[in-house]
Amino acid sequence: MLKKLNSYDDLITMKKSSDKKRKQDKVKVSICMTGCRALGAEEVYAEFSKQIKKQKLQNKVEVVETGCQGLCARAPVMTIDPPDAPSIFYGRVTVDIVPDVISDTILKGEVIKKLCYAEAGKKIPYLEDIPFYSKQNKIVLRNCGIIDPNSIEQYIENKGYDAFAKALFELDPEKIISVITSAGLRGRGGAGFPTGLKWGFCRKAQGDTKYLICNADEGDPGAFMDRAILEGDPHAVIEGMLIAARAIGSEKGFVYVRAEYPIAVNHLRNAISQARKLNLLGNNILGSGFNFDLEIKMGAGAFVCGEETALIASIEGKRGMPRPRPPFPANSGLWNMPTNINNVETLANVPIIIAEGATWYKQLGTKNGAGTKIFALAGKVKNTGLVEVPMGTTLREIVFDIGGGVPGRHGFKAAQMGGPSGGCVPEEHLDLPIDYESVKDVGAIMGSGGLIVMDNETSMVDISKYFMEFVQEESCGKCVPCRVGTKKMLDKLIKITKGEGTRGDVEDLKEMAHVTQTASLCGLGQTAPNPVLSTIRYFMNEYEALIK
Numbered sequence: 001m002l003k004k005l006n007s008y009d010d011l012i013t014m015k016k017s018s019d020k021k022r023k024q025d026k027v028k029v030s031i032c033m034t035g036c037r038a039l040g041a042e043e044v045y046a047e048f049s050k051q052i053k054k055q056k057l058q059n060k061v062e063v064v065e066t067g068c069q070g071l072c073a074r075a076p077v078m079t080i081d082p083p084d085a086p087s088i089f090y091g092r093v094t095v096d097i098v099p100d101v102i103s104d105t106i107l108k109g110e111v112i113k114k115l116c117y118a119e120a121g122k123k124i125p126y127l128e129d130i131p132f133y134s135k136q137n138k139i140v141l142r143n144c145g146i147i148d149p150n151s152i153e154q155y156i157e158n159k160g161y162d163a164f165a166k167a168l169f170e171l172d173p174e175k176i177i178s179v180i181t182s183a184g185l186r187g188r189g190g191a192g193f194p195t196g197l198k199w200g201f202c203r204k205a206q207g208d209t210k211y212l213i214c215n216a217d218e219g220d221p222g223a224f225m226d227r228a229i230l231e232g233d234p235h236a237v238i239e240g241m242l243i244a245a246r247a248i249g250s251e252k253g254f255v256y257v258r259a260e261y262p263i264a265v266n267h268l269r270n271a272i273s274q275a276r277k278l279n280l281l282g283n284n285i286l287g288s289g290f291n292f293d294l295e296i297k298m299g300a301g302a303f304v305c306g307e308e309t310a311l312i313a314s315i316e317g318k319r320g321m322p323r324p325r326p327p328f329p330a331n332s333g334l335w336n337m338p339t340n341i342n343n344v345e346t347l348a349n350v351p352i353i354i355a356e357g358a359t360w361y362k363q364l365g366t367k368n369g370a371g372t373k374i375f376a377l378a379g380k381v382k383n384t385g386l387v388e389v390p391m392g393t394t395l396r397e398i399v400f401d402i403g404g405g406v407p408g409r410h411g412f413k414a415a416q417m418g419g420p421s422g423g424c425v426p427e428e429h430l431d432l433p434i435d436y437e438s439v440k441d442v443g444a445i446m447g448s449g450g451l452i453v454m455d456n457e458t459s460m461v462d463i464s465k466y467f468m469e470f471v472q473e474e475s476c477g478k479c480v481p482c483r484v485g486t487k488k489m490l491d492k493l494i495k496i497t498k499g500e501g502t503r504g505d506v507e508d509l510k511e512m513a514h515v516t517q518t519a520s521l522c523g524l525g526q527t528a529p530n531p532v533l534s535t536i537r538y539f540m541n542e543y544e545a546l547i548k
């Protein structure tokens with residue numbers, strides 16, 4: 001039973017008592033129960049629970065359902081943490097091997113080799129020795145894959161809601177904004193706009209009612225960072241929203257999440273209800289007089305609804321179509337009230353910045369990009385999954401050291417970064433330290449963090465056709481340059497890939513790209529030509545080879 005917390009002291013008492021409860025000499029078995037479900041995690045979990053009961057091991061073993069543990073390529077995955085010994089990582093766990101895991105690993109401490117991660121033929125049993133993990137720096141994902149996302153107690157044990165309590169009782173709103181500003185946090189939703197500055201605009205805007213929106217639309221193909229955060233650590237987002245709400249002066253927040261993310265919605269709903277029971281959401285939070293509550297709004301999954309004015313229209317119950325700016329949402333957003341919109345990952349960064357301070361945060365990353373970035377590593381790479389690295393890490397480190405390189409005989413060709421608004425980074429730029437500006441300089445964008453690796457077998461003209469197909473289908477049709485431009489560019493790309501291209505087609509593509517970029521109303525049309533332009537820039541020979 002969750003009991004109401006009526007003060008800062010109540011929160012500290014709860015943290016201390018949960019700490020005590022869990023300081024037992026149990027082996028902790030953490031099973032990813034989110035994306036890994038697709039490959040049988042539920043069955044493995046059920047078998048574990050059954051066996052633990054049958055063998056009367058409840059006092060010795062604790063089985064925890066977690067969110068994504070990162071190395072999704074090895075799904076279903078689990079970690080085993082014996083007290084005072086390093087974590088063992090197992091992948092491709094099957095139901096029939098569960099009794100062996102219990103008898104050999106849990107009871108005798110022996111490693112089952114066939115479940116271990118392998119590199120160059122060598123088995124690596126301990127998580128800390130696996131380069132995929134040891135080369136990352138999990139700041140935002142620190143709880144993801146570690147705690148049970150459905151347990152507010154576990155979140156609180158891991159310093160959860162401490163930062164919010166600090167922001168509520170020790171900092172005034174201006175001070176919160178100044179910490180976030182001097183930390184150098186920039187929006188992780190794509191554009192990289194300074195978060196503190198954005199909060200300041202909304203705080204200063206005229207209006208008694210202000211809204212806070214968390215953008216969890218995540219429409220980029222290949223991206224699943226935001227989904228993983230919501231599934232694996234929903235309280236981090238709620239805590240980030242509470243801090244943001246106090247900073248801008250809002251009492252009402254919305255999380256706009258696509259209906260295709262049922263586990264994320266479920267975990268978030270549960271987390272909101274737990275936070276309400278504990279008096280961390282609602283009226284007079286922790287007895288402070290501060291009020292804030294949250295509502296989930298489900299979207300149908302249209303890419304354009306991630307654009308902030310379209311998202312606002314969608315929450316208002318209208319068709320999700322962008323409108324011209326100004327007025328900016330900070331002045332006139334949801335129901336014409338001042339509104340602040342932030343991405344999931346941006347908000348999940350907030351508690352750690354408040355807890356550890358701006359100076360600490362700024363040390364991670366580059367001059368223009370503080371902190372870390374989460375990438376969804378996909379495509380032709382051995383260790384597909386969720387990766388968090390400091391800004392300034394090179395693409396080579398992500399793809400080869402963490403990702404384990406390109407499998408098979410075919411070497412690395414390019415990495416597509418930033419989804420439909422992004423571009424391809426070729427081999428010659430593998431050593432580029434990644435941050436917002438450096439990536440833009442080479443024709444891609446950081447975007448929300450989708451990173452698709454392509455090998456030498458991949459046709460870059462096909463890639464640009466794929467993204468054009470996507471944006472053409474997702475264009476809302478409100479303005480002519482985007483509606484017609486994406487269609488014409490797609491027709492041209494189809495013609496070229498069919499081998500029916502003629503001289504002048506690439507020049508036509510460039511011209512149409514220019515018009516679409518400059519004359520479209522919203523970011524969808526303005527950035528839609530980017531994948532085409534970047535493949536023309538680096539892989540012109542492939543276009544020429546297809547054109548007679």
Ligand SMILES: Cc1cc2nc3c(=O)[nH]c(=O)nc-3n(C[C@H](O)[C@H](O)[C@H](O)COP(=O)(O)O)c2cc1C
Nearest residue numbers: 187188189215218219306307308342343346523524
């Ligand atoms: C077509 C389009 C789609 C977008 N999709 C998303 C999205 O899925 N998630 C997101 O956070 N931001 C998305 N954005 C950016 C948002 O409009 C907005 O800038 C962002 O949510 C602001 O949060 P941030 O400052 O924390 O990055 C999209 C923008 C455009 C133009």
Ligand code: SF4
Nearest residue numbers: 477478479482522525
């Ligand atoms: S640029 Fe495209 S998506 Fe954006 S408003 Fe115009 S038609 Fe709609």
Ligand code: FES
Nearest residue numbers: 032035068069072
């Ligand atoms: S979804 Fe299970 S490890 Fe990523």
